[in-house]
Amino acid sequence: MAxxxxxxxxxxxxxxxxALIAIGMAVVxxxxxxxxxxxxxxxxxxxxxxxxxxxxxxxxxxxxxxxxTPAFAILGILFYLGLIRPLQDxxxxxxxxxxxxxxxxxxxxxxxxxxxxxxxxxxxISAVLLHLTDRFALRLTGVIAGGVSLGLILxxxxxxxxxxxxRAIRAIHQNPRGAAVCGIDVARVRAATFALAFxxxxxxxxxxxxxxxxxPGGGLMISVTAILVLILGGLGSFHGTLLxxxxxxxxxxxxxxxxxxxxxxxxPYIIFVLxxxxxxxxLVGGRxxx
Amino acid sequence: MSAPAPRFTAATRTALVQIAVFAVxxxxxxxxxxxxxxxxxxxxxxxxxxxxxxxxIGGIGGQFSLGHSLFIAAGALLPAxxxxxxxxxxxxxxxxxxxLSAVLGAVIAWISFRFDLPKLTFxxxxxxxxxxxxxxxxxxxxxxxxxxLVIRRDSGSGIAxxxxxxxxxYWLALAGVVAxxxxxxxVLHSRLGYYLRAVHIDDRxxxxxxxxxxxxxAAGMALxxxxxxxxxxxxxxxxxxxxxxxFASPLLVIQMVLFCSxxxxxxxxxxxxxxxxxxxxxxxxxxxxxxxxxxxxFVIYGVLIVxxxxxxxxxxxxxxxRLRARLVxxxxxxxxxx
Numbered sequence: 333m334a335x336x337x338x339x340x341x342x343x344x345x346x347x348x349x350x351a352l353i354a355i356g357m358a359v360v361x362x363x364x365x366x367x368x369x370x371x372x373x374x375x376x377x378x379x380x381x382x383x384x385x386x387x388x389x390x391x392x393x394x395x396x397x398x399x400x401t402p403a404f405a406i407l408g409i410l411f412y413l414g415l416i417r418p419l420q421d422x423x424x425x426x427x428x429x430x431x432x433x434x435x436x437x438x439x440x441x442x443x444x445x446x447x448x449x450x451x452x453x454x455x456x457i458s459a460v461l462l463h464l465t466d467r468f469a470l471r472l473t474g475v476i477a478g479g480v481s482l483g484l485i486l487x488x489x490x491x492x493x494x495x496x497x498x499r500a501i502r503a504i505h506q507n508p509r510g511a512a513v514c515g516i517d518v519a520r521v522r523a524a525t526f527a528l529a530f531x532x533x534x535x536x537x538x539x540x541x542x543x544x545x546x547x548p549g550g551g552l553m554i555s556v557t558a559i560l561v562l563i564l565g566g567l568g569s570f571h572g573t574l575l576x577x578x579x580x581x582x583x584x585x586x587x588x589x590x591x592x593x594x595x596x597x598x599x600p601y602i603i604f605v606l607x608x609x610x611x612x613x614x615l616v617g618g619r620x621x622x
Numbered sequence: 623m624s625a626p627a628p629r630f631t632a633a634t635r636t637a638l639v640q641i642a643v644f645a646v647x648x649x650x651x652x653x654x655x656x657x658x659x660x661x662x663x664x665x666x667x668x669x670x671x672x673x674x675x676x677x678x679i680g681g682i683g684g685q686f687s688l689g690h691s692l693f694i695a696a697g698a699l700l701p702a703x704x705x706x707x708x709x710x711x712x713x714x715x716x717x718x719x720x721x722l723s724a725v726l727g728a729v730i731a732w733i734s735f736r737f738d739l740p741k742l743t744f745x746x747x748x749x750x751x752x753x754x755x756x757x758x759x760x761x762x763x764x765x766x767x768x769x770x771l772v773i774r775r776d777s778g779s780g781i782a783x784x785x786x787x788x789x790x791x792y793w794l795a796l797a798g799v800v801a802x803x804x805x806x807x808x809v810l811h812s813r814l815g816y817y818l819r820a821v822h823i824d825d826r827x828x829x830x831x832x833x834x835x836x837x838x839x840a841a842g843m844a845l846x847x848x849x850x851x852x853x854x855x856x857x858x859x860x861x862x863x864x865x866x867x868x869f870a871s872p873l874l875v876i877q878m879v880l881f882c883s884x885x886x887x888x889x890x891x892x893x894x895x896x897x898x899x900x901x902x903x904x905x906x907x908x909x910x911x912x913x914x915x916x917x918x919x920f921v922i923y924g925v926l927i928v929x930x931x932x933x934x935x936x937x938x939x940x941x942x943x944r945l946r947a948r949l950v951x952x953x954x955x956x957x958x959x960x
């Protein structure tokens with residue numbers, strides 16, 4: 333019973349991190365219709381930015397967050413203006429390919445600057461453990477990451493559901509032309525949304541950097557996980573993404589603890605395939621995916 | 623029912639001549655290139671073959687399979703494992719792996735049909751299957767697990783034992799690419815090709831016009847899978863060492879998709895053209911920067927991809943066609959407009 337509790341808590345913490353990573357991707361998708369394969373590489377870039385701040389200036393990730401996040405927002409606007417907007421009216425597929433090209437660039441620039449060794453961002457609280465029971469403890473950094481993730485997701489949800497900015501985003505998602513007719517400056521909202529999404533990615537990379545070791549080439553795996561979470565939940569659905577993240581996180585820990593070995597590692601993917609076979613639109617949302 | 627599909631048109635004849643010219647010209651490269659540069663050329667040909675294979679179902683048929691790493695893994699690992707454990711001849715291994723890949727491809731196509739998967743879902747389910755495949759490979763001792771396999775070969779066994787010299791490997795790869803081009807040309811002008819393109823444009827519409835979409839997808843997928851497997855076998859036998867992280871992960875597939883999209887989806891020459899530009903540039907840059915700046919050649923490679931897409935959003939084949947149309951004003955066309 334205790335083991336089950338521990339497994340579930342770990343799964344939820346990991347899963348909320350996945351959900352946060354996927355949310356950034358979801359926001360970009362919603363406003364531009366693009367699955368950004370370089371997403372994970374941007375997250376990795378953020379983690380290395382934290383490392384650089386720590387090594388170069390002694391600034392820890394929880395303070396570095398306030399530098400990385402605005403920098404990422406600007407990066408998001410540049411990304412939109414430089415690569416996405418010029419290709420807005422062309423084949424969507426080519427935009428996906430351009431993000432793949434970007435993957436090569438970011439990964440290898442990081443490799444060039446930092447080398448291929450696995451890195452961790454150490455913080456003063458890295459060794460702090462929270463004891464839930466006598467035998468079971470959680471790392472404080474992990475709890476912070478999980479908590480901030482859930483809080484941020486909730487904040488984004490309120491922003492997108494309740495504010496005019498959020499309404500504009502949703503309007504563009506539904507029908508860009510219609511939104512423009514209603515007086516929404518589509519290009520500006522899109523640029524702002526990219527800034528928002530990248531800011532979220534910046535926060536995600538800073539709070540996740542102390543929780544796990546990272547390598548320059550790890551971005552693709554992060555992107556793949558984020559895409560799986562996104563699709564599993566149902567593209568365009570906020571609850572779905574959160575749910576998808578939690579399902580992937582839980583299936584990972586449950587698979588590793590209870591099944592072990594090959595089957596345990598493959599469990600998240602098996603669940604993904606089964607869910608999509610019977611609900612091609614994801615857990616939340618219909619069969620509308622085209 | 624059996625209305626003959628248009629077979630030998632002027633367009634096919636031109637394409638066949640192009641392929642023949644390509645084959646003859648490229649066959650002379652080993653007399654000019656040596657050692658390292660020859661190995662780059664061989665790798666380029668093998669990757670072009672893989673891109674051609676994916677093009678059949680992904681480019682022509684519009685079925686965006688990211689699960690082709692399963693077929694690559696089968697083609698690379700099975701003949702190697704059979705050879706190590708049972709002493710099986712690589713050619714037999716090649717054939718078995720290709721047949722298994724074809725069956726697996728048809729099964730995946732059937733699943734996609736049976737559950738009526740939308741395109742994006744299909745892409746991601748095949749990606750998940752690929753990840754499951756990688757996890758399996760990394761945990762099966764027979765297939766070398768995470769260590770990979772080192773191909774054992776009787777030296778001096780010649781063609782029958784898949785023991786090729788550097789030049790021999792190159793010509794084998796070239797023969798594969800030429801065969802692949804002919805197959806793609808055949809597909810483009812066959813009933814299967816027309817059906818695949820119909821499915822690409824609109825699945826339901828194709829079904830409504832009486833096309834058996836399941837058979838079309840299954841045939842296209844099986845052909846693409848078998849071709850992929852054959853090129854993977856050649857690649858693995860050429861490399862000697864089969865690294866599961868290269869041959870069973872989606873990395874190679876991503877490159878195949880990239881080459882096809884950048885070259886021009888569903889075109890005959892696009893995938894070969896894109897591979898022939900991107901791979902040598904990346905490799906030569908690696909050679910020049912290798913010691914001082916590891917990884918920088920991939921940056922150049924990435925920048926090249928981004929630039930090509932920004933300037934030719936419909937791929938090299940489309941971009942070049944437009945360029946030619948602009949440079950060569952067709953005199954006859956203007957006359958006929960009167």
